[in-house]
Structure formats: structure tokens, C-alpha cells
Amino acid sequence: MVFSRTFKAARDLFRSTLQIRALVYTVALSGTALIILGGVLSVSIGNGLFSTRTDRALVESQRAKFTVSRLFAGMSPYNTWALDQTIQNVVPELESIGVSQTRLVAFIHSNIQTNPHKLSSPTSAGFDLSLVTDEFRTKVRENPDLTSQTIQIRRGGDSVPAILIGQPIVLPGGNHYELYLVYDMINEQQTLGFVQRTLVLGGMVTLMIIGFFSFLVTSWLVKPVQEAAETSELIASGDLDRRLPVKGTDVAAVLATSFNHMADSLQENIQDLKNLSTMQQRFVSDVSHELRTPLTTMRLSADILHAKRDDFGNDERRSIEIMHSQMNRFDKLLADLLEISRYDAASVQPEFEEQDLNGVVGTALASIQQFADSKGVYLDAAVPSGSVRCEMDVIRIGRVINNLLTNAIEHSEGRPVKIRVGQNKDAVAVSVTDNGIGMNDSEIAQVFNRFWRADPSRKRTTGGTGLGLAISYEDATLHNGLLEVTAKPGVGACFRLTLPKVHGVTEFESPLPLTVDQA
Amino acid sequence: MSKLLIVEDDDALREQLEIGLRTHGFEVVSVATGTDAIPAFEKNKPDLILLDLMLPGKNGIEICTEIRKTSGVPIIILTARTEDQDMIRGLEAGADDYVTKPYPIEVLVSRIKARLRPLVRVVEHPIVKIGPVELDTLSHEVRKGEKKIALTPLEFKLLLTLASHPNEVYTREMLLEQVWEYTYKADTRLVNVHIQRLRSKIEEDQEDPKLVLTVRGWGYKAGPE
Numbered sequence: 001m002v003f004s005r006t007f008k009a010a011r012d013l014f015r016s017t018l019q020i021r022a023l024v025y026t027v028a029l030s031g032t033a034l035i036i037l038g039g040v041l042s043v044s045i046g047n048g049l050f051s052t053r054t055d056r057a058l059v060e061s062q063r064a065k066f067t068v069s070r071l072f073a074g075m076s077p078y079n080t081w082a083l084d085q086t087i088q089n090v091v092p093e094l095e096s097i098g099v100s101q102t103r104l105v106a107f108i109h110s111n112i113q114t115n116p117h118k119l120s121s122p123t124s125a126g127f128d129l130s131l132v133t134d135e136f137r138t139k140v141r142e143n144p145d146l147t148s149q150t151i152q153i154r155r156g157g158d159s160v161p162a163i164l165i166g167q168p169i170v171l172p173g174g175n176h177y178e179l180y181l182v183y184d185m186i187n188e189q190q191t192l193g194f195v196q197r198t199l200v201l202g203g204m205v206t207l208m209i210i211g212f213f214s215f216l217v218t219s220w221l222v223k224p225v226q227e228a229a230e231t232s233e234l235i236a237s238g239d240l241d242r243r244l245p246v247k248g249t250d251v252a253a254v255l256a257t258s259f260n261h262m263a264d265s266l267q268e269n270i271q272d273l274k275n276l277s278t279m280q281q282r283f284v285s286d287v288s289h290e291l292r293t294p295l296t297t298m299r300l301s302a303d304i305l306h307a308k309r310d311d312f313g314n315d316e317r318r319s320i321e322i323m324h325s326q327m328n329r330f331d332k333l334l335a336d337l338l339e340i341s342r343y344d345a346a347s348v349q350p351e352f353e354e355q356d357l358n359g360v361v362g363t364a365l366a367s368i369q370q371f372a373d374s375k376g377v378y379l380d381a382a383v384p385s386g387s388v389r390c391e392m393d394v395i396r397i398g399r400v401i402n403n404l405l406t407n408a409i410e411h412s413e414g415r416p417v418k419i420r421v422g423q424n425k426d427a428v429a430v431s432v433t434d435n436g437i438g439m440n441d442s443e444i445a446q447v448f449n450r451f452w453r454a455d456p457s458r459k460r461t462t463g464g465t466g467l468g469l470a471i472s473y474e475d476a477t478l479h480n481g482l483l484e485v486t487a488k489p490g491v492g493a494c495f496r497l498t499l500p501k502v503h504g505v506t507e508f509e510s511p512l513p514l515t516v517d518q519a
Numbered sequence: 520m521s522k523l524l525i526v527e528d529d530d531a532l533r534e535q536l537e538i539g540l541r542t543h544g545f546e547v548v549s550v551a552t553g554t555d556a557i558p559a560f561e562k563n564k565p566d567l568i569l570l571d572l573m574l575p576g577k578n579g580i581e582i583c584t585e586i587r588k589t590s591g592v593p594i595i596i597l598t599a600r601t602e603d604q605d606m607i608r609g610l611e612a613g614a615d616d617y618v619t620k621p622y623p624i625e626v627l628v629s630r631i632k633a634r635l636r637p638l639v640r641v642v643e644h645p646i647v648k649i650g651p652v653e654l655d656t657l658s659h660e661v662r663k664g665e666k667k668i669a670l671t672p673l674e675f676k677l678l679l680t681l682a683s684h685p686n687e688v689y690t691r692e693m694l695l696e697q698v699w700e701y702t703y704k705a706d707t708r709l710v711n712v713h714i715q716r717l718r719s720k721i722e723e724d725q726e727d728p729k730l731v732l733t734v735r736g737w738g739y740k741a742g743p744e
Contacts, residue, residue: 292599296621297532300539303624307542331621351707354736395706 019215019222026214027207034203042196049188054148054163057183060103061146061165064094064181068107068169077173084119087171091122094181103183106132110141110168110176119175128153131164132180140166140178153184161185224252228259240267277344284341288334295334299327329465336467340450343474350393350478352503357388357397357428361421364401368409372417377409381419388421390428391503392479400472400483401430404495406464408434411493422511427500429512435492438516444487448473472497480506484514492516521635524565525549526556526582527597528574536569539624545631553577557585560592567593567634569627570614572605580612587613591671593634597622610712615673616699617709633700638676649682649741650730652721663721673698674717681731681741690738714739 071086071093087107094105106123123129131151140147146167153162162184169177227244234242243263244256306324309317342348365381372379408417412434420431439447446452451466469483476483479499487493498510523545527533530551537547550559554576560568568586572579583594596609596617606617615634618627638656647654653662659675661668670678677698681689689697691707699709714731722728732742 289599292620293529293532296599297529297535299621300532300535300624304535304539304542327621334621 018225019218022218022222023211023215026218027211030210031207034206038196038199038203042192042199045195046192049192050161050185053183053185053188057163057165057181058146058148060183061167061179061181064179065167065169067093068179072171075172077171077175080119083171083173083175087120087177088122090179091124094179095124103181105182106178106180108132108178108180110178119171121177127180127182131182132166136164136166137178140180141168141176144168151182153182155184155186160189221252224255228255231259231263235263235266240270281341281345284337285345288338288341291334295327295330299331302327333465333467336465336471339471340467340474343471343478348474348478350396352391352393352479354389354391355394355397357390357392357421357423357430357499358383359387360392360394360398361401361419361430364398364405365419368402368405371406372409375409375412376414377412378416379405379419380416383419383421384423388423388428390423390499390501392499393475396475396478397497397499400475400497401432403468403472404430404432404497407468408432408436408493408495410464411436413437415492420512423501424509424511425501426505426508427498427511429496429498429510431494431496431512431514433492433494433516435516435518438489438491438493439485439487440489444485447485448483480504482510484510486514486516488516491518520544520546521566521631522546522548522563523631524556524559524563524568526553526559526568526574526579527571528552529571540628540631543624543628551575553579553582556582560586560590565592567595567631569595569597569631570609572596572598572609580608583609583612583614587671591669591674593672595627595630595634606706607708607712610709611716613671613716615671615713629700634673636700638672638679647679647682649678649685652678652682652730654679654682661721668720670717670720674713674720677713678717678721678731678741681739685741688734688737688740693738710739 068090071090072083075083075086077083090107091105094107095103104124104127106121106127106129108121108123108129109119131153136147136149144167146165148163148165151162151164152159154160162182164180164182166178166180169179171177224244231242231244240263243260246253246256246260302320302324305320309320312320361381361383365379369379405417405419413436415435418431418433420433422429422431448469450470453466473483476497476499480503481497481499483495483497485493485495494514494516496510496512496514498508498512500506500508523540525533525536525540525547527536527549528551533549533551537549540547548559548563548565550556553574556568556570556574556577570579570582574582579596579598583596586592586594593616594614596606596614597620598606598609598617599620606619609617616630618630638659645655645657647656651663652668654675655661656679659672661670661675661678677694680694680697691710694710695701695705695707699705714733715725718725718728718731721730728742730742732740734740
């Protein structure tokens with residue numbers, strides 16, 4: 001478990017860090033090369049050592065043959081006792097000649113059965129005759145020259161390579177003997193071991209040096225890439241003034257230069273857009289504000305005339321009434337424009353407070369009742385018992401609900417408007433459904449757009465500003481909530497506002513369905 | 520007849536305001552610049568001031584601060600700037616209420632009347648106590664021990680409303696209705712700002728109020744608990 005996590009972390013690090021990857025590859029590849037080189041060296045050194053030893057052993061064996069011949073020269077084949085004495089001498093004699101290390105000697109009668117004089121077959125102490133296989137002996141008997149074989153002998157518990165050399169020798173009297181010499185290669189083995197250890201150690205040191213240098217080189221190479229990555233991350237997170245340092249004229253410098261160039265033009269564009277949008281927002285806000293003072297004056301004038309309208313003739317009175325009502329409409333439009341410009345400038349400062357949605361809906365219903373009555377629309381409201389508490393800016397949410405109700409009543413064609421309130425553990429919702437003219441899909445897509453009207457040819461009865469739903473949408477977003485709509489042409493429309501109970505929560509499901517059915 | 524002082528730099532609006540308010544039965548004095556406001560206030564001793572915030576010479580917030588040093592006269596801010604900061608700053612400087620342009624004359628008149636309405640005098644129990652603070656509803660004097668505290672009429676009304684029913688929670692909306700006499704939705708920050716001003720005058724430690732307590736999620740109540 002821990003291991004697999006460590007492994008996973010290591011794998012992720014490996015994948016994520018360019019430098020570590022480059023380092024691992026370099027070390028792995030040079031490691032492989034070193035292992036191959038070391039292997040080849042070790043094998044060829046070993047071969048050289050062993051073949052030198054073998055050559056010397058063969059020369060010594062040749063010489064041994066002459067030594068044996070000299071020992072037996074001129075001996076009578078019938079003096080069996082003297083013959084046997086000399087045979088006994090062969091082993092100590094051969095053990096001592098030559099310069100090579102310890103060697104073992106065996107001087108064996110070729111055929112024990114047909115050995116009428118019972119001549120002995122002496123061997124050095126420690127010569128394990130089982131090493132000399134019958135197969136090898138046959139080969140030796142058939143070959144008048146030297147026959148050699150590589151074998152493993154035991155030396156102090158270790159297995160050591162050795163050369164076994166055999167040759168047939170005919171003694172006076174026709175006694176066939178075989179001379180076996182074993183030359184161990186313990187020194188060669190030690191030398192090879194030393195060479196191998198040196199190779200391994202040297203290889204490891206070389207590998208570490210390669211690793212260290214490739215670390216230096218890769219960090220030097222990776223540095224500009226890393227800097228570019230870090231800088232672009234910073235720029236992406238909004239720090240538009242970040243640039244890469246340009247050093248020299250190599251490819252890294254070219255990267256830095258073009259990166260900086262790209263960042264410059266990006267920053268310019270963003271700044272231009274920002275300026276433009278700030279200017280536009282300021283303009284809308286300023287226009288709205290500048291209009292306010294003359295509008296106030298005109299409004300006061302209209303109010304005074306309106307209060308005295310009965311003192312005028314019919315046409316004048318009607319004109320005063322129209323002026324008065326249009327002042328109100330102008331007023332509302334200006335207020336909505338200002339509100340939208342406040343959202344655009346992100347200068348909205350909501351006041352979140354835990355409130356009962358039932359209460360907010362109740363207040364909205366009460367304030368809209370007169371308008372509904374004037375349209376002959378029945379308001380079918382059902383709210384859950386108890387309180388539906390939620391953190392909200394009560395003025396804004398009241399405004400959204402009012403807006404949804406006004407729209408529904410306007411478009412319901414006199415049919416009842418259904419208002420539902422619901423809650424679950426995370427969220428509260430209010431839905432307003434009408435069975436009026438409804439909307440098609442392209443209309444639904446535009447419904448929250450500014451100054452968009454469902455049907456331009458429709459009579460504007462309430463003098464809505466065309467900004468109501470756009471503002472409502474912003475209000476919902478401000479609460480991390482959702483204002484959604486579904487509609488069918490000729491069936492009706494359903495608007496649903498869902499708000500998280502605790503402000504800032506973004507994971508929630510609406511407690512109310514978003515559907516519209518035929519009444 | 521109540522005397523109003525209008526400080527408004529826009530000539531047409533000022534003239535129209537004068538006419539409108541005169542037809543509603545007020546005596547009206549008006550000045551066009553911030554610099555003239557204080558002398559006009561001292562000379563005419565108005566019952567209420569209507570104050571524009573954006574003024575040449577001296578801005579509305581400065582005028583407000585200056586008048587509050589010597590007088591509790593009701594001040595209503597007239598502002599085209601609905602930007603919250605300006606309104607809040609005006610209230611913090613001591614204005615009692617605000618009206619946002621454009622406003623119908625009825626709204627303005629009802630705001631003025633609300634501020635001019637005299638407090639109900641309770642003759643049987645003229646002294647209302649809240650902790651160490653005593654409110655004399657006859658003389659409108661406020662004492663904390665031996666020390667006299669100068670409250671504006673609005674602050675007096677706010678404290679009296681809370682203190683008359685100690686430990687009863689008033690929502691901001693209730694206070695807007697009872698103290699400011701709003702019959703429709705108004706900005707509840709009006710209450711917040713004035714509670715802060717009130718606390719700064721009567722509490723030992725504003726950060727740890729003992730007399731006017733906040734009830735989280737609901738509103739305010741008069742302590743001590």
C-alpha cells in the first residue's frame with residue numbers, strides 16, 4: 001500500500017519533471033553502455049589470462065614428459081622393483097619443477113587388470129581422481145600428444161577453474177601409463193576478480209560523474225523552459241507584467257524573446273479591452289447619473305402639474321397624465337440601467353442575511369396582487385409550512401421574484417400563474433409557471449439578454465424596461481444561485497430560482513422541478 | 520410653519536424644489552454652493568436641511584460633519600449618486616436619511632415630515648433607562664451618570680425605541696418603519712450606520728457593545744442582558 005503510493009508518487013514525479021526524466025534516461029543509457037563495455041573487457045581479459053595460463057601449462061606438460069622419459073632412461077624392464085621405485089618418484093619430481101603455482105600430478109597405469117608386475121599408480125595428495133573421467137582417459141590413451149580439458153576443482157571450499165592435461169607414456173617393458181597434471185588457475189581467478197571489481201567500481205564512479213554532469217547540463221538546458229512555464233503560469237493567473245529574462249542569442253534566448261513578445265501583445269490587447277469596457281461602463285454610469293438631476297427636476301415639475309391637473313382642460317390634463325406616467329417609466333429605466341452598470345463594473349455590494357424565502361415570496365405576492373387582479377390572473381401559490389431559511393440579499397431576491405411574477409402575469413393570457421416554494425438540505429427554490437404563450441428554443445436562449453423582448457410586436461403593457469430578467473440573472477449569480485427557464489410555445493413557461501442555503505456553496509440540487517405542462 | 524434649507528447647485532432643480540416644497544406648505548431658504556451652506560444655516564436656523572452631496576466649494580459630507588459639531592438638526596441627503604459609498608459616507612457624517620434622485624415630491628415630503636414630527640412625550644414616566652444611560656423624554660436630554668450626551672433627535676428616537684422595550688428584538692425593517700417611518704423597503708444600512716453612530720456616543724467600547732446589542736440574523740435589541 002505504502003509502496004504502491006510511493007511508486008505512484010515517483011512515477012508522477014518522473015512524468016512531470018522534464019529534468020528528472022532527462023537525467024534518468026541519460027544515466028540509464030550510459031549505465032547500459034558501461035555494463036556492455038565492462039562485460040566485454042572482463043571477458044577478453046579473462047580469456048587472455050586463461051589462454052596464457054593454458055599455454056604455459058601445455059609447455060610445462062611437454063617438459064614433464066621429457067622429465068619422465070629422463071627418469072626412466074636406460075632402466076631394465078625386468079627390474080620391476082627399481083621400476084616401481086622410479087614410478088613412485090615421478091609425482092614428487094613433477095610437483096617441484098616449473099614456475100607455475102601448485103600443480104597436482106597423477107601417474108596412472110593404463111590398465112590395472114593387465115598389470116602383471118603390480119606396478120603402482122601414484123597421485124599427489126588431494127588429487128581427486130574422479131575429476132579424470134573415463135571418457136577423458138580414453139581420449140588420452142588414443143592421442144599420443146597432449147590432451148587438455150578445463151575443469152573445476154575444490155580449493156578450500158571454493159570452486160576454482162583448473163586445466164587438466166593428460167598424455168600417454170610408455171615405460172620400459174611396455175607398461176602403458178597415463179600422466180595427468182592439474183594446473184589450478186587460482187591466481188588468474190583472483191586477478192580477474194580484481195579486474196572485475198575495479199571495473200564495477202570504476203563504472204559506478206563514472207556513472208555518478210555522468211549523472212552529476214548531465215544534471216548540470218539538463219538544469220542549464222531546462223532552466224529557460226522551466227522559467228517560461230512558471231512565467232506563463234503567472235501571466236495566466238493575472239500577473240500580466242511578468243516577462244522572461246533574455247540572455248545571449250541561443251535558442252533559449254529566442255524562446256524568451258518571442259515569449260515576451262507574445263506576452264506584450266496579449267497584455268496590450270487585454271489592457272485595450274479593459275480600458276474599453278471600463279470606459280463603456282463609466283459612460284453608462286455617468287450618463288445615468290447625469291440624467292438624474294434634470295429628470296428629478298422634470299419629475300417635480302410634472303408632479304406639481306399632476307397635482308393640479310383638474311384645473312386644466314381635457315387635452316392638457318391628459319397630456320399631464322401621460323407626461324407623469326412616462327416620467328415614472330423613464331425613472332425605472334434609468335434605475336435598471338444603473339443597476340446593470342453596477343453589475344458590469346462589479347461594484348455590487350450585496351448584504352447577505354438569513355431570511356425566510358416564504359416571507360419574501362409573500363411580500364412579493366402582496367405587492368403584485370393588484371396588478372394580477374387588473375389582468376384577471378389568479379395567483380396559485382403553495383409554500384411549504386414552516387420557514388424556508390436561506391442566506392440572501394432580501395432586496396435583490398424580492399426584486400427577482402417580483403420580476404418573475406410580473407413577467408408571468410403579463411404573458412399568462414389571463415390563465416392562473418403557479419408559484420411554488422421548496423427546500424432541501426442544501427438549497428431553496430421558488431418557481432413561477434404560467435400557461436401563456438410560452439417560448440421556442442431560440443427565444444429561451446435569449447430570454448436573459450438585455451433589452452430582449454419575446455415578441456416585438458406585442459403591446460408593452462407594463463412598460464417593463466427590458467432589463468428585468470438580465471438583472472434578475474445577475475442577482476441569482478451573485479448569490480451563487482441559478483435562474484433557469486423552460487418553456488414550450490403555446491404551453492407556457494416556467495422560471496425557477498434556486499439559491500444555496502449557505503452563501504458560497506456551489507454544490508446543490510434544486511428542490512423544485514423545472515417543467516411546464518398544459519394547464 | 521417649518522423652515523427648510525435647501526443646498527443644491529443645480530439651478531433648475533433648486534427652483535423647482537423650492538416651488539414644490541412651498542406648495543406643500545414649507546418655508547424654504549436655498550443656497551447654491553457648499554461655501555454658502557454653513558452661513559445660511561447659522562443665519563436662518565432651519566428646522567431641516569436638504570443637502571446635495573456633489574457641491575461646488577464644499578461637499579455635502581464636509582457640510583454635514585461641520586453642522587453635526589454644533590447641531591442635531593435633521594439632515595436629509597439628496598443624491599444622484601446611488602453609489603453606496605457616497606450615501607454611506609453621508610450617513611456616517613451624521614445625515615439622518617437620504618433620498619435618491621429622481622424622487623417624486625410625495626416621497627421627499629413624507630421623508631421631511633417624518634423627520635420633523637415631534638417625539639411623543641410620555642408624561643407619567645418621563646425617564647427611560649438603559650444601563651447607566653438615562654433618557655429624559657420631556658427635555659430630550661440624555662445622561663450617562665453625570666455626563667450629558669448629545670444625541671441628534673433621530674439618535675434619541677432610535678435609542679428610545681429600543682430602550683422602551685428592553686431585550687425585545689427589533690429587526691432593521693421594524694426600526695426603519697418605527698424610527699424613520701418608512702412604509703416601503705429601504706436600505707437597511709441606514710439602520711446599521713446609525714446604530715454605529717449611537718454606539719460611538721453611548722458605549723464604553725464600541726467593539727464590545729453592552730447597551731445596544733446586535734442579534735445576529737435578526738436585528739438589534741437594548742441591553743444589558
